[in-house]
Amino acid sequence: MSDRVQRLAQLQDLELMIREVEDPASKMKEEALGFSVEGLAQLQNARSRLLKQIPKQDLRAYQRIRRKYDRAVVPVMNRICLGCFQALPTSVTRNVSEAGPLPICENCGRILYWL
Protein backbone atom coordinates (compact mmCIF):
# COMPACT_ATOMS: atom_id res chain seq x y z
CA MET A 1 0.00 0.00 0.00
CA SER A 2 1.21 3.50 -0.67
CA ASP A 3 2.50 5.64 2.19
CA ARG A 4 -0.07 8.27 1.25
CA VAL A 5 -3.04 5.93 1.73
CA GLN A 6 -1.39 4.39 4.81
CA ARG A 7 -1.18 7.81 6.49
CA LEU A 8 -4.82 8.58 5.72
CA ALA A 9 -5.84 5.21 7.15
CA GLN A 10 -3.75 5.98 10.26
CA LEU A 11 -5.49 9.33 10.57
CA GLN A 12 -8.90 7.69 10.26
CA ASP A 13 -8.12 5.11 12.97
CA LEU A 14 -6.67 7.78 15.22
CA GLU A 15 -9.72 10.02 14.82
CA LEU A 16 -11.98 7.06 15.64
CA MET A 17 -10.00 6.42 18.84
CA ILE A 18 -10.21 10.10 19.79
CA ARG A 19 -14.00 10.02 19.29
CA GLU A 20 -14.26 6.90 21.46
CA VAL A 21 -12.23 8.50 24.26
CA GLU A 22 -14.27 11.70 23.99
CA ASP A 23 -17.55 9.77 24.10
CA PRO A 24 -18.53 9.48 27.79
CA ALA A 25 -20.66 6.36 27.23
CA SER A 26 -17.94 4.48 25.37
CA LYS A 27 -15.25 5.54 27.84
CA MET A 28 -17.42 4.55 30.80
CA LYS A 29 -18.08 1.09 29.34
CA GLU A 30 -14.38 0.39 28.94
CA GLU A 31 -13.55 1.71 32.38
CA ALA A 32 -16.34 -0.42 33.88
CA LEU A 33 -14.59 -3.46 32.43
CA GLY A 34 -11.38 -2.49 34.20
CA PHE A 35 -9.52 -0.76 31.37
CA SER A 36 -7.78 2.55 31.85
CA VAL A 37 -8.70 5.11 29.17
CA GLU A 38 -6.64 8.24 29.74
CA GLY A 39 -4.45 10.36 27.49
CA LEU A 40 -6.74 12.24 25.13
CA ALA A 41 -4.16 15.04 24.82
CA GLN A 42 -1.57 12.49 23.75
CA LEU A 43 -3.85 11.25 20.97
CA GLN A 44 -4.58 14.79 19.84
CA ASN A 45 -0.85 15.55 19.71
CA ALA A 46 -0.29 12.41 17.66
CA ARG A 47 -3.04 13.59 15.28
CA SER A 48 -1.39 17.00 14.92
CA ARG A 49 1.96 15.36 14.12
CA LEU A 50 0.35 13.03 11.59
CA LEU A 51 -1.50 15.88 9.85
CA LYS A 52 1.87 17.53 9.12
CA GLN A 53 2.99 14.40 7.26
CA ILE A 54 -0.03 14.30 4.95
CA PRO A 55 0.07 16.22 1.66
CA LYS A 56 -2.47 19.05 1.64
CA GLN A 57 -4.35 17.76 -1.40
CA ASP A 58 -4.71 14.31 0.21
CA LEU A 59 -6.00 15.86 3.43
CA ARG A 60 -8.51 17.97 1.50
CA ALA A 61 -9.78 14.86 -0.31
CA TYR A 62 -10.02 12.94 2.98
CA GLN A 63 -11.93 15.75 4.71
CA ARG A 64 -14.26 16.21 1.75
CA ILE A 65 -15.17 12.52 1.78
CA ARG A 66 -15.55 12.55 5.58
CA ARG A 67 -18.24 15.19 5.22
CA LYS A 68 -20.27 12.68 3.22
CA TYR A 69 -19.32 9.41 4.90
CA ASP A 70 -18.18 8.45 8.40
CA ARG A 71 -15.44 6.35 6.80
CA ALA A 72 -13.34 7.97 4.07
CA VAL A 73 -10.79 5.17 3.66
CA VAL A 74 -12.22 1.73 2.98
CA PRO A 75 -10.61 -1.67 2.46
CA VAL A 76 -10.62 -3.46 -0.88
CA MET A 77 -11.05 -7.21 -0.88
CA ASN A 78 -11.14 -9.33 -4.05
CA ARG A 79 -11.44 -6.09 -6.05
CA ILE A 80 -14.62 -5.15 -4.17
CA CYS A 81 -14.87 -1.74 -2.48
CA LEU A 82 -15.99 -2.53 1.07
CA GLY A 83 -17.56 0.92 1.33
CA CYS A 84 -20.24 0.42 -1.34
CA PHE A 85 -19.63 -3.27 -2.18
CA GLN A 86 -19.26 -2.57 -5.90
CA ALA A 87 -16.64 -4.30 -8.05
CA LEU A 88 -13.76 -2.08 -9.05
CA PRO A 89 -12.82 -1.71 -12.72
CA THR A 90 -9.36 -3.02 -13.67
CA SER A 91 -8.26 0.56 -14.30
CA VAL A 92 -8.23 1.16 -10.53
CA THR A 93 -5.00 -0.18 -9.05
CA ARG A 94 -3.22 -0.14 -5.72
CA ASN A 95 -0.21 1.57 -7.25
CA VAL A 96 -0.09 5.23 -6.27
CA SER A 97 2.70 7.55 -7.27
CA GLU A 98 3.86 10.29 -4.95
CA ALA A 99 2.26 12.99 -7.07
CA GLY A 100 -0.59 11.13 -8.75
CA PRO A 101 -4.24 10.85 -7.74
CA LEU A 102 -5.33 8.77 -4.76
CA PRO A 103 -7.04 5.45 -5.57
CA ILE A 104 -10.74 6.32 -5.44
CA CYS A 105 -13.83 4.12 -5.84
CA GLU A 106 -15.56 5.37 -8.97
CA ASN A 107 -18.94 4.45 -7.50
CA CYS A 108 -18.87 5.94 -3.98
CA GLY A 109 -15.81 8.18 -4.13
CA ARG A 110 -14.08 6.74 -1.06
CA ILE A 111 -10.30 6.29 -0.84
CA LEU A 112 -9.29 2.66 -1.38
CA TYR A 113 -7.01 0.73 0.95
CA TRP A 114 -5.88 -2.60 -0.48
CA LEU A 115 -5.74 -5.45 2.01
Place this chain on the structure above:
Amino acid sequence: MTAERLLSYFGESRFVPELRSRSKDGVLGEMARVLADEGEIGDPALLLEMIRRRESLGSTGLGKGVAVPHGRSTAATDTRIVFALSKKGVDFGALDNEPCRLFFLIVAPYEDRKHEYLPLLGKIVEVVSDEAVRERLLQVDSFGAFTQTIREAFGE
Protein backbone atom coordinates in the same frame (compact mmCIF):
# COMPACT_ATOMS: atom_id res chain seq x y z
CA MET B 1 -23.85 -14.63 24.26
CA THR B 2 -23.43 -18.40 23.94
CA ALA B 3 -20.14 -20.28 24.04
CA GLU B 4 -20.51 -21.12 20.33
CA ARG B 5 -21.07 -17.48 19.49
CA LEU B 6 -17.99 -16.43 21.44
CA LEU B 7 -15.89 -19.22 19.93
CA SER B 8 -16.86 -18.13 16.42
CA TYR B 9 -14.43 -15.21 16.79
CA PHE B 10 -11.52 -17.53 17.56
CA GLY B 11 -9.88 -20.04 15.24
CA GLU B 12 -7.22 -22.72 15.22
CA SER B 13 -4.98 -20.51 13.10
CA ARG B 14 -5.44 -17.75 15.69
CA PHE B 15 -4.38 -19.96 18.59
CA VAL B 16 -0.78 -19.40 19.75
CA PRO B 17 0.19 -22.05 22.36
CA GLU B 18 3.45 -20.33 23.29
CA LEU B 19 4.52 -16.82 22.43
CA ARG B 20 8.14 -16.40 21.44
CA SER B 21 8.26 -12.72 22.43
CA ARG B 22 9.24 -11.65 25.91
CA SER B 23 8.39 -7.96 25.59
CA LYS B 24 5.05 -6.18 25.40
CA ASP B 25 5.74 -4.71 21.98
CA GLY B 26 7.01 -8.05 20.73
CA VAL B 27 3.83 -9.79 21.88
CA LEU B 28 1.61 -7.22 20.15
CA GLY B 29 3.62 -7.60 16.92
CA GLU B 30 3.55 -11.40 17.09
CA MET B 31 -0.21 -11.47 17.60
CA ALA B 32 -0.86 -8.92 14.83
CA ARG B 33 1.24 -11.03 12.45
CA VAL B 34 -1.01 -14.02 13.16
CA LEU B 35 -3.89 -12.09 11.60
CA ALA B 36 -1.73 -10.94 8.68
CA ASP B 37 -0.47 -14.49 8.02
CA GLU B 38 -3.97 -15.86 7.71
CA GLY B 39 -5.01 -13.04 5.38
CA GLU B 40 -7.34 -11.32 7.82
CA ILE B 41 -5.50 -8.02 7.43
CA GLY B 42 -3.32 -6.82 4.60
CA ASP B 43 -0.52 -5.10 6.41
CA PRO B 44 -0.02 -5.57 10.16
CA ALA B 45 1.65 -2.14 10.45
CA LEU B 46 -1.64 -0.21 10.48
CA LEU B 47 -3.20 -2.59 12.98
CA LEU B 48 -0.10 -2.52 15.16
CA GLU B 49 -0.10 1.26 15.20
CA MET B 50 -3.71 1.29 16.40
CA ILE B 51 -3.03 -1.33 19.12
CA ARG B 52 0.04 0.56 20.37
CA ARG B 53 -1.93 3.80 20.49
CA ARG B 54 -4.64 2.09 22.50
CA GLU B 55 -2.00 0.83 24.92
CA SER B 56 -0.76 4.42 25.31
CA LEU B 57 -4.15 5.25 26.88
CA GLY B 58 -3.49 2.70 29.59
CA SER B 59 -2.27 -0.88 29.60
CA THR B 60 -4.85 -3.48 28.65
CA GLY B 61 -3.14 -5.78 31.13
CA LEU B 62 -6.09 -6.24 33.46
CA GLY B 63 -4.15 -8.01 36.19
CA LYS B 64 -4.20 -11.62 37.39
CA GLY B 65 -2.06 -12.57 34.39
CA VAL B 66 -4.54 -11.48 31.72
CA ALA B 67 -4.14 -8.93 28.93
CA VAL B 68 -6.84 -7.99 26.42
CA PRO B 69 -5.34 -5.63 23.83
CA HIS B 70 -8.12 -4.43 21.57
CA GLY B 71 -9.28 -1.86 19.07
CA ARG B 72 -11.04 -1.06 15.83
CA SER B 73 -9.11 -0.50 12.63
CA THR B 74 -9.52 0.25 8.95
CA ALA B 75 -7.22 -2.75 8.42
CA ALA B 76 -9.83 -5.21 9.74
CA THR B 77 -12.83 -6.47 7.78
CA ASP B 78 -14.30 -8.74 10.45
CA THR B 79 -14.09 -9.03 14.22
CA ARG B 80 -11.43 -11.58 15.18
CA ILE B 81 -9.75 -12.71 18.38
CA VAL B 82 -6.24 -14.13 18.68
CA PHE B 83 -5.61 -16.14 21.83
CA ALA B 84 -2.03 -16.63 22.97
CA LEU B 85 -0.19 -18.04 25.95
CA SER B 86 3.13 -17.21 27.52
CA LYS B 87 4.10 -19.71 30.18
CA LYS B 88 7.00 -17.55 31.37
CA GLY B 89 4.87 -14.42 31.38
CA VAL B 90 5.47 -10.98 29.91
CA ASP B 91 5.69 -7.62 31.63
CA PHE B 92 2.67 -5.90 30.06
CA GLY B 93 2.46 -3.00 32.50
CA ALA B 94 -0.57 -4.64 34.08
CA LEU B 95 -2.53 -2.94 36.83
CA ASP B 96 -1.18 -5.35 39.48
CA ASN B 97 2.37 -5.26 38.01
CA GLU B 98 2.26 -9.04 37.60
CA PRO B 99 3.44 -10.64 34.34
CA CYS B 100 0.71 -11.55 31.85
CA ARG B 101 0.34 -15.12 30.61
CA LEU B 102 -3.05 -15.13 28.90
CA PHE B 103 -3.53 -12.80 25.93
CA PHE B 104 -6.66 -12.05 23.95
CA LEU B 105 -6.15 -9.67 21.01
CA ILE B 106 -9.56 -8.40 19.87
CA VAL B 107 -9.64 -6.60 16.54
CA ALA B 108 -12.82 -5.18 15.05
CA PRO B 109 -13.53 -3.30 11.82
CA TYR B 110 -13.74 0.49 11.76
CA GLU B 111 -17.51 0.21 11.34
CA ASP B 112 -18.95 -2.01 14.06
CA ARG B 113 -22.20 -2.63 12.18
CA LYS B 114 -23.31 -5.48 14.43
CA HIS B 115 -22.45 -3.58 17.64
CA GLU B 116 -20.55 -6.62 18.81
CA TYR B 117 -17.24 -5.08 19.83
CA LEU B 118 -17.91 -3.84 23.38
CA PRO B 119 -20.21 -6.77 24.35
CA LEU B 120 -17.49 -9.13 23.14
CA LEU B 121 -14.87 -7.32 25.17
CA GLY B 122 -17.16 -7.56 28.19
CA LYS B 123 -17.72 -11.28 27.69
CA ILE B 124 -13.99 -12.02 27.52
CA VAL B 125 -13.40 -10.03 30.71
CA GLU B 126 -16.27 -11.89 32.40
CA VAL B 127 -14.94 -15.31 31.37
CA VAL B 128 -11.38 -14.67 32.59
CA SER B 129 -12.57 -13.14 35.86
CA ASP B 130 -13.05 -16.73 37.09
CA GLU B 131 -9.80 -17.98 38.62
CA ALA B 132 -10.58 -21.62 37.80
CA VAL B 133 -11.04 -20.74 34.11
CA ARG B 134 -7.75 -18.84 34.07
CA GLU B 135 -5.98 -21.83 35.60
CA ARG B 136 -7.45 -24.17 33.00
CA LEU B 137 -6.60 -21.81 30.13
CA LEU B 138 -2.97 -21.77 31.29
CA GLN B 139 -2.89 -25.54 30.78
CA VAL B 140 -4.39 -25.73 27.29
CA ASP B 141 -2.03 -27.07 24.63
CA SER B 142 -4.37 -27.25 21.65
CA PHE B 143 -7.22 -25.29 20.13
CA GLY B 144 -9.54 -28.18 20.98
CA ALA B 145 -8.59 -27.94 24.65
CA PHE B 146 -9.15 -24.19 24.50
CA THR B 147 -12.66 -24.50 23.04
CA GLN B 148 -13.49 -27.19 25.61
CA THR B 149 -12.38 -24.87 28.43
CA ILE B 150 -14.54 -22.04 27.10
CA ARG B 151 -17.57 -24.33 26.82
CA GLU B 152 -17.01 -25.49 30.39
CA ALA B 153 -16.79 -21.86 31.50
CA PHE B 154 -20.28 -21.42 30.07
CA GLY B 155 -21.44 -24.50 31.98
CA GLU B 156 -21.79 -26.60 28.84
